[in-house]
Ligand code: NAP
């Protein structure tokens with residue numbers, strides 16, 4: 020089968036890596052976006068943020084592939100024609116990276132690593148008590164592709180895991196909750212809460228004083244969804260009152276986080292610069308090549324974002 024052109028309109032710093040990876044992916048001809056490019060025979064576009072005017076200037080565009088799992092920037096953009104499918108990224112590298120990050124941070128909170136670091140800095144030999152993993156309930160808001168993979172890894176480590184989604188799921192080892200009516204039961208008694216929701220009008224601001232107040236006092240928060248999920252002053256208040264003991268944040272309402280933001284210097288906030296997990300170039304392009312092959316065989320794309328649901 021003839022290779023299909025895929026127009027890369029992502030950040031410049033990723034272009035060379037993706038171009039190199041594309042050489043080993045059958046079915047794709049990698050084309051970097053540049054001014055004046057003839058767009059008439061390019062049917063597939065890969066981007067993260069909308070590029071002004073680009074999608075509408077592609078007369079034969081069939082799909083937009085998103086670099087990541089979260090598609091809120093593309094869905095909310097007038098730059099993206101309404102009839103063009105937006106395909107979310109689902110690939111093993113992105114999932115594996117998120118599983119790794121969630122496990123890393125859950126263990127950090129479970130073992131209260133900061134106490135050991137503070138003791139070491141003070142030259143103190145200070146063994147501390149922590150419960151067994153099976154006495155530490157962990158909840159995952161957003162029990163989709165990434166949430167389920169993370170939950171399954173946490174079970175291997177012995178944590179009792181709960182998942183919350185829009186539609187009810189069933190899982191042999193994970194307690195599943197769905198919808199606003201089951202949210203209080205999901206939150207009740209949780210000691211570590213992970214947010215892996217997409218950002219939609221329904222989930223914006225969900226990590227607020229009311230929700231945080233329903234966790235077990237002294238709980239921890241890990242936000243790897245989007246910064247818009249968190250009401251930042253509510254987190255600071257919950258940490259000040261002791262309702263939360265610590266937080267790990269990978270995403271922020273403003274990125275990069277401004278230099279004067281109080282999160283930078285908070286002793287109980289651990290931060291990473293929105294790279295809990297990234298798409299692996301070879302894995303991502305392989306996933307796109309399979310989607311293009313499906314399309315050419317007359318099948319539907321998989322993982323198409325639903326404009327009405329917002330994810
Ligand atoms: P996904 O497979 O679409 O899963 C989303 C989950 O959220 C689904 O279980 C969905 O419920 C649930 N959900 C959505 N709206 C809800 C609502 N109103 N109430 C309850 N549950 C709701 O997405 P994914 O691939 O797991 O990715 C999730 C998010 O992770 C992305 O959107 C992105 O924001 C974030 N992310 C962050 C990074 C990072 O590096 N920080 C990397 C990748 C992804 P249903 O199952 O019923 O549809």
Ligand code: GLV
Nearest residue numbers: 086087088089090
């Ligand atoms: C990263 O944030 C993603 O949505 O993949």
